[in-house]
Structure formats: structure tokens, C-alpha cells
Amino acid sequence: MFQTYAIVNVDGGTDSYRAGNRNADGATTFNNSSYGIANTSITLKGGEIKTFKNNGGDVTGARLYYRVYPAGSPAGAFTLINLPFAANLNGSGDQKWATTMANINMATGLPAGNYTLEVYWQITTNLGDRFDSNGGANVKASFTVSSTTLPVTLTSFNAKANNHMASLDWATATEQGNAYFDVERSADARLFEHVGRVEGRGTTSTPQVYSFSDESPSLGTNYYRLRQVDADGRFSYSPVRAVQIRSNGELAIWGNPAAEQLGVAGLEVGSTVDLLDLNGQLRSSQLTNNNRLHIDVRNLPSGTYLLRVAEPAGVQSKRVVVLH
Missing domain, CATH: 2.60.40 (Immunoglobulin-like)
Incomplete structure (x- = not known):
């Protein structure tokens, strides 16, 4: 060397x-x-x-x-x-x-x-x-x-795959002027992007527990870190955690029953995703350009619908519910 x-x-x-x-x-x-x-x-x-x-x-x-x-x-x-x-x-x-x-x-x-x-x-x-x-x-x-160091003491930070999503949880022992946590994600553990924010608990001497779900990770390895920001704007980073998101060929649906959006994951790029009512009428159709999709259902009446996904390997169908 x-x-x-x-x-x-x-x-x-x-x-x-x-x-x-x-x-x-x-x-x-x-x-x-x-x-x-x-x-x-x-x-x-x-x-x-x-x-x-x-x-x-x-x-x-x-x-x-x-x-x-x-x-x-x-x-x-x-x-x-x-x-x-x-x-x-x-x-x-x-x-x-x-x-x-x-x-x-x-x-x-x-x-x-x-x-x-x-x-x-x-x-x-x-x-x-x-x-x-x-x-x-x-x-x-x-x-x-110095005696003013560490307004927030992070005691744990975990991340794991959960049904095509990434679930994060962390805990603090004490907090002083904790404004919020920014959740950041990276594909290469070098360049990070902001994916969410969780409000801090301000000042407290009792342990606190937090959680966050990333509904749109990429297939493969996703890296996560927390950016903890104080009320005065000072910040520090957590260690980095890795989550492996795998496609098993099964569709994953979240937000079901749905009032505003229905989420679908585990898609093949180029798949056609249709939403039909029980009379067979097509109410929505989209072509995917990644492995997940959000369907806007705000203008659909409450009821049961058929979600149909046409992929190169075949067609999958699942029942979903819109409930306003």
C-alpha cells in the first residue's frame, strides 16, 4: 500500500x-x-x-x-x-x-x-x-x-424487506431539540436521495421508537440512512443499512381497500395493468415502465374490482376494493 x-x-x-x-x-x-x-x-x-x-x-x-x-x-x-x-x-x-x-x-x-x-x-x-x-x-x-454534544442518541436502526417494500425502524434513548429525521435512499451507497420525513419528538429523556415504509424501492439492493436534523439546523447521519428487494413473480398489492391510490409491485417492465368492474367494463389501463405502479381510484365508485396484469409470462388477476 x-x-x-x-x-x-x-x-x-x-x-x-x-x-x-x-x-x-x-x-x-x-x-x-x-x-x-x-x-x-x-x-x-x-x-x-x-x-x-x-x-x-x-x-x-x-x-x-x-x-x-x-x-x-x-x-x-x-x-x-x-x-x-x-x-x-x-x-x-x-x-x-x-x-x-x-x-x-x-x-x-x-x-x-x-x-x-x-x-x-x-x-x-x-x-x-x-x-x-x-x-x-x-x-x-x-x-x-463538549457538554452539548448529541442532542439525539440513536440506539438502533434497522431496515428489512416487507412485501416488495422496505420497512425501517429506529429508536432513540434521549432527544434534545430533535426537529425531524429525513430518510434517504441510494442504489450505490454513494449518492442518496430524499424519500421521506418523520417528525422528531423535540426534547425528551425517555426512549422513543420510529418507523417508516418506503413503498417504492428498486428491485435489487437499496441502501438507507437517516439524516437527523436539530431545531437549530444542525444535523448528523446514521449508519447505512441495506435492503434486498427481490421479485418472486407474485404481485404485491397495498392500500387495499383503497380510497385514493392502489399500489401494485412485482411487475415486469412493459406489463399492462387493467382495472375492470365486475361487469367487465375497463375502468383504467396503464403500461408499466418499472416494477411498481400507483393507480388513482379517487373517481371510481366504491365497490369490488378486478385487477388484471398481462405480462410476457402470462396473466394474473386479483380482486381489489375501492372504499370511499
Whole structure:
């Protein structure tokens, strides 16, 4: 390896790339540096390793290890962050392994005080493991947690597939000035889009539980994170969670009975979706351009209807109810 970095963000500001002992571009050195005072969060976004191949060596994996402890009192096990393959570089055989999506708020649960962040880097090759660890002493940076840090303490965040939808739930231990949570989704764990908002509970010292359903995830892997925003506009990100949405050939219908919209998922692109009344009269027909569809039923009278989906593999029909 010829370059190593840890990526840290303080209070939602600019990401800071600080280099280990393998520093070829003059970046700020991690060892003996300080991140200053964290007023709301100090987030370990991830890390980066640049590697090269020589003498038959082939890199097969990369990792960053870290631990946090009170200044002057080293203790505790190291936690691993996997650094997936990111890119081939200009040099022959040169590669980059990196992530900025770990999003670990290191101040979670810490009282006000001075702390040390200790890290080292590792790559796995067909010739054995290699380390950037400062000769085994590792590299260390300092930071201070202020007494105003962490107005919201997130204790859990889970995401799972549920009938062609993604169901998210999370919990907080305490909240101070919590305005809301933005739910964000990504197809590649890099570029995120806003998909929903859940209002916060303001200020409370009792545990709170939240949930959100994404009715329109894409087939395949969807990545989710929370953007927690305080009343004063400051924000922090949660860790990223992945949900696998699979098509099993079965239609999934939600909002049934429906008053305004009927949702259909599990569709093949190019399918025709018809809605017929029980007299066989066609009341709605749409051609799909993705795997899900919303049908507006506000102008239909209450009653039972037949949902008919014509796909290349055949025709499926299900009864649905409109109820105003």
C-alpha cells in the first residue's frame, strides 16, 4: 500500500482526510493531530487505502481498524470497517479501496471530555497480510466531546424487506431539540436521495421508537440512512443499512381497500395493468415502465374490482376494493 487515510466529519462540516504513515500526497498526517471540539457529532465516515501489485502480489481485501477511549487510558477492542474495492488507478495494477458510508458517530454514549481515536490499516494479499500500523504503535488523534454534544442518541436502526417494500425502524434513548429525521435512499451507497420525513419528538429523556415504509424501492439492493436534523439546523447521519428487494413473480398489492391510490409491485417492465368492474367494463389501463405502479381510484365508485396484469409470462388477476 502506498497511501492510507481515515475520513472523519465533525459537526456535519467538511469531511477531513488525514493520512497514516503511507502518505504520498502531503495530506494532513493523522498521528498526533486533533479534531478539536465536537458539539453535536464526530463521525468516522470510513477510510481509504491505495495499493499496488508487484512480485506476483494480488490484493484481495482492505480494512480500517479503530477504537476510541478517554485520553491517556488506552483500552478496548478494535472495531473493523471493511473498505471495498473502489477504483483502478492510473498506475499499472494500482487500486483504491475505500468507503465513506460507515457513518459511525464516535461521540454516541460518551460523556463530555477528551478522547483518543486510534486506527491502523490492513490489506489482505495472496502473499499474506500487510499493515500500516506505525510499527505496531498505530496512529492516534485527539478530540473533545463538549457538554452539548448529541442532542439525539440513536440506539438502533434497522431496515428489512416487507412485501416488495422496505420497512425501517429506529429508536432513540434521549432527544434534545430533535426537529425531524429525513430518510434517504441510494442504489450505490454513494449518492442518496430524499424519500421521506418523520417528525422528531423535540426534547425528551425517555426512549422513543420510529418507523417508516418506503413503498417504492428498486428491485435489487437499496441502501438507507437517516439524516437527523436539530431545531437549530444542525444535523448528523446514521449508519447505512441495506435492503434486498427481490421479485418472486407474485404481485404485491397495498392500500387495499383503497380510497385514493392502489399500489401494485412485482411487475415486469412493459406489463399492462387493467382495472375492470365486475361487469367487465375497463375502468383504467396503464403500461408499466418499472416494477411498481400507483393507480388513482379517487373517481371510481366504491365497490369490488378486478385487477388484471398481462405480462410476457402470462396473466394474473386479483380482486381489489375501492372504499370511499
